Amino acid sequence: METSNASPPAATRREWLGLAVLMLPTVLLALDMTVLHLAVPQLSADLHPTSDQLLWILDIYGFMIAGFLVTMGTLGDRIGRRKLLLTGATAFGAASALAAFATSAEMLIAARALLGIAGATLMPSTLSLLRNMFHQEHERTVAITVWMTGFIVGSAIGPLVGGALLEFFWWGSVFLLGVPVMALLLVCGPLLLPEFRDEQAGRQDFLSALLSVAMVIAVIYGLKDMARNGVSWMPLLSIVAGLVIGVLFVRRQRRLAEPMFDLALFRNRTFSTSVVAMLLTVLALSGAWLMVFQYLQGVLGLSPLHAGLVMLPPAVIQTIVSLLVPRLTRYMSRGVLVSVGLLLSMFGFLAMAMVNGMDNMPWLVAGMTIMGVGVMPMMILGTDMVVSAAPPNKTGAASATSETATELGMALGIAVIGSAGAAVYRAHMAGVLPPDLPADLTLAAGDTLGGALDAASQLPPDVADLVLSGAREGFTQALHTNALIGATIVAITAVMVGWLLARRQAAPDDTTQTETP
Template identity: 75%
Template sequence: MNPVEQPATRREWLGLAVLMLPTVLLALDMTVLHLAAPHLSADLQPTSAELLWILDIYGFMIAGFLVTMGTLGDRIGRRKLLLAGATAFGAASALAAFATSAEMLIASRAVLGIAGATLMPSTLSLLRNMFQMEQERTLAITVWMTGFIVGSAIGPLVGGALLEYFWWGSVFLLGVPVMVLLLICGPLLLPEFRDDEAGQQDWTSALLSVAMVLAVIYGLKEMARNGVAALPLLAIMLGLIIGVIFVRRQKRLADPMFDMSLFANRMFSTSVSAMMLTILALSGAWLMVFQYLQGVLDLSPLQSGLVMLPPAVVQTLASLLIPRLAGSIPRWKLVSIGLVMASIGLLLLLPVQNPSHIPLLIVGMTIMGIGVMPMMILGTDMVVSAAPPRKAGAASATSETATELGMALGIAVIGSIGAAVYRAHMLTAMPKALPDNLSLAAGDTLGGAVGAAAELPAETAEALISAAKAAFNLALHTNSAIGAVILALTAALVAILLRNTSTPTDDDSEKPEEACINVANG
């Protein structure tokens, strides 16, 4: 006899508010650091290599440890892992805020990344267990996902305001009160779930998974920054080899760390792939927009944040309609239509050339943001729903890892194409007879062109900046067009592969009360 799905109680809905805290914080943390980079550089005097590690180490650690932490939560308890991660995140935030050297800040950011890797799989897998009814779970994931939108939207505003009145370390202190609140409310409102049938954690598999993801992400980021070279290619190849060893080990073990049979489920594998492709398509252009607003349209960080606020607000409001729409429109169709919308939104960026086109940029980003939400919400729901409840941590970690890989691939592949377009335009457009060092810097990045212009006579500097803005315009338009094509192809992929699937119920998976221990409810 199949278990009866229980509607969520007031405690679960209050618990959802608690689970939103880490999502808002992680999105904030990803946006404010780039604003603080010039300030901490002036204070700590990091070398260029150290500054890159300060910026990158957080993402490396999150990506590398997601799968390990997701499966660890299945074994020791998802609430326990969440609270342990919150404690570490709060402590590391305080260390980062008061770092007295670049090395101390890099180490603090590394701990922040490892702690951050515990937060996302834990929150998402807890949602899978707390909200048993499909419509309620979709709504819960929608609300959870809005945490990212809110965090990303207010990040530039909060960061700009803090940097206006306080020192650079204040942006890291945002994590401390949020994590304290999570530690107070979590034990009161969040139930505990774990996989009763899981064996001991396989630390060899954990080491392989971390090494695999770190090697691939490192290689992709290096290629995005410095172009195709032997070292990043070797790192990617090494990561892929380790991945093969990891997969073979999981298939051989009686109690694997990660159940590879999850990928045999078409809904699971298609949703994971589509989410990765969606993030890949967006990252090439979306990450350039803030640079574009400041470097080409000459807006301040605070003004840039205000420009991006309307799309975020509309996106948040529109996302709340998705659970209702999902009740009357097949999920595959809603996701496909949304991805086509997002593709159109990116195409609307193509005519943007100067400050008078900011309204068109806002419209394009708004349409794009609304369009991707069905994929991010329903795709996430389909991933965690396709897995048995006792494997929710592993499924959640796979979803998060797919987005991290999509981001890295987008930056490496599409970002490299945009950089090549920028360099090609600058070779022919920038003023001749510039000193070699300034010519090299200006031809490499928009920031390099701005720095070079500061050392040139006014007329030459104006010509160089004009050429750099035109080159960056062309690069943004190229990346937007590539992203639009990938989104359209992903829409077709979802329509073809998920047309005849339906969201699984407990008929298709193991019974929650047999597979999980609900400590809170006895």
């Protein structure tokens, strides 16, 4: 009989090589989220999409990923996580080729939707496989740290890789990155990745899956529409509909003898606190982070490549420091380390609130570096605590919950904090725009920084300078506002984590898993 205090087995070389394989989709998805925006000018000139079609080209990928994460995570628990990963990789590679050679905006939108659905299979599969491959807590933390660096590396090199491809090839080349990466995953995956599934899971409940997809897509669509177009009845109706569907989803899970998603996961304090903390952290980050590239290009006048190079040192430092997180867990508890990191990130946000023009560029770089370093314990250990708190046979659902919280936090950050910054910008512009400007240019310049830059190109030099100086000052104030809101959120999250996770529950044992070589 196995004793409860038996030491879990250490990872072998096969598991560590498998970790390298699992990093492939992680890097690719981070790349895919950044390179498309660089290709928009060439894509628009070739396919001639309408403004609404262009928005769907950019947004449909994120909608599908967010909507299908929970469904795909629970599906992996049932049919096998390696099988789902390899099936998703095949679909992702095929959809990438379809997008690369799209001949119309409608075809590209459809391909991006397929990419999103396929992408939703990759992240929960990779994360749940890590939970089942690395049984010792310290090794699992190291593995998740390495896995997380894939996001950092992919995000950092995205602008550089995308810029290089677009310099020599057509816009579709940014999608073809996915084909060789997925091909390598399909070759190496069966050799290095074991199969895991929950043998006790029942059949997939398709009505629950439909409710889950509709719930998340409706809420995120409403939040993104409000962020772009302001508060109106349509996005509010979408959010309310999503919340109503969410209530129906929860009620159905409670009634089913074999629910698609086990709501009992949220009774674990470590699990629920980590999920909420990750959502709040990403919310704070997205409200300020997404303004930085606009600031570098629209306010400071840097080229996309130059802006990418400016952001490279923070990414490199963040990657190096993140690798120290597992070692630091030997000297302080995870809750304390996460809290200390979030408090450190608060000072990064505050440094960003001091940026004002090219002379303060070091403040911006320092702020982004400190902020990125500070949130890494939350992103690494939070992810680790989410998947470790769940039973091994439920890690697909747990991983999907973690990823969905991240997607929802990003949408909330853009909608809520972004709207606060937009209000500051509009209020500033209302007081500085010349009263004799044409109505359409006044509306465009007073709405967004991009609109102000476009309006200035149509005005005489003296008036254009007035509009540009006002827009740059207004956007700088908006950046300061978002940074201060972000600092407040991470400070509150740090206190919450320190209080609720002071005595973190031990992770469940690994005796319930089923492995198929």
